[in-house]
Amino acid sequence: MSREKGYFRTQLVHGDDADIDHGGSASVPIYLTSTFKREGAGESNEEPFGRGRMGNPTKEALEKQLAFLEGAEYAFAxxxxxxxxxxxxxxxxxxxxxxxxxxxxxxxxxxxxxxxGNYGIGFRFVNTLDLKSFEDSITDDVKAVIIETPSNPTLLVTDLEEFARIAKKHGILTIVDNTFMSPYLQKPLEFDIDVVIESGTKYLAGHNDLVAGFVATNNKDLADWLKAYQWQSGVRIQPFDAFLLLRGIKTLSVRIDRQTENALAIAEYLEKNSLVTKIYYPGLSDSQGYDIQKKQAAGPGAVLAFELDEKVNIPKFLGALEWIFFGGSLGGVESLISHPASSSQRSLPDDIKKATYISDRLIRLSVGIEDVRDLIGDIEQALKKATH
Ligand SMILES: Cc1ncc(COP(=O)(O)O)c(C=O)c1O
Known part of the structure; x- marks a missing residue:
């Protein structure tokens, strides 16, 4: 059976079946080895594998699966x-x-x-919600642009098609960090984006138990660079983590479906709560970019952000939660909550925080697969304890 034939949920489960012979095993084995036997003196380092730093069958199976799922020719973990x-x-x-x-x-x-910055590569902020100002900021020295949509942590949505069209007109490389969506919900390469990057630590792994990432692209020059970069630096995923990611990918659709269902229910609960002054979630019809999200993604995902009224003591609220885990990261089966202004977004300049709605009252919630009644009950009881 050709893996191209299946629907996406089937491909998530079976997409790693093709191409590599692992002795008929149902799941890809973990190849724990630092080197591979060579055919003879003078033979290439490369085929099929050389040193562990240069390649590994578990890593290769993962990369083939990632490239396939993203619709890319190349992927690097x-x-x-x-x-x-x-x-x-x-x-x-x-x-x-x-x-x-x-x-x-x-x-x-x-x-x-x-x-x-130490190597002379500069950067400037751009607002891709305003595509005219984005276009105006492209000068001769600009070689690439990197964005997230929906963005961390206030879920702001950029129109990928328009964004890619403008960048292409000026010949700059477009890079989309797709961490909040995963290929199950959004495939940036379908919108003519050049490079998709993801933290596999989040939805792909899905269990808050490993750290990983990948790059997928159809750009041969960049792929050649990434291959050389991994070979020469050894910066590449380890076989055990590659195995865990392959395993996580198989259950991606089931987890995200449940997480999204829970997130929608929580967003609706928060909308009705007078202690919540603002909600950021592309699943709500009055949210910024709602129509664009519908056009370019298969769902809103399961991360949302909200602002709490001054009456709520935020450290007390976070400390009072019983089920929801207060910590960085997102995308796992356990619900995680964070306070972006004092953690992931702390070092951003004040004007950037202001422009992207990151206030001291902002809370980010990554919704897990628990029973949503427990999650809502947990928020409710913690708000009660933290309100004066
Ligand atoms: C959108 C986004 N991209 C990248 C990263 C970095 O991922 P990692 O922790 O795997 O380095 C994060 C981490 O929170 C993230 O939220």
């Missing part, structure tokens, strides 16, 4: 989402500028500022 982003940025040179959506994970900005 990394030890974190951040290292995946860094591998692409490392392909630029001193004097180049990367535009960064003003609504992105703070770690992406820190990577550009604290690491790549």
């Amino acid at each position: 990394f030890p974190s989402g951040t290292s995946a982003i860094g591998s692409v940025i490392a392909s630029f040179r001193s004097g180049d500028t990367v535009l960064v959506g003003n609504a992105v994970f703070g770690g992406t900005v820190n990577l550009l500022k604290k690491i790549f």
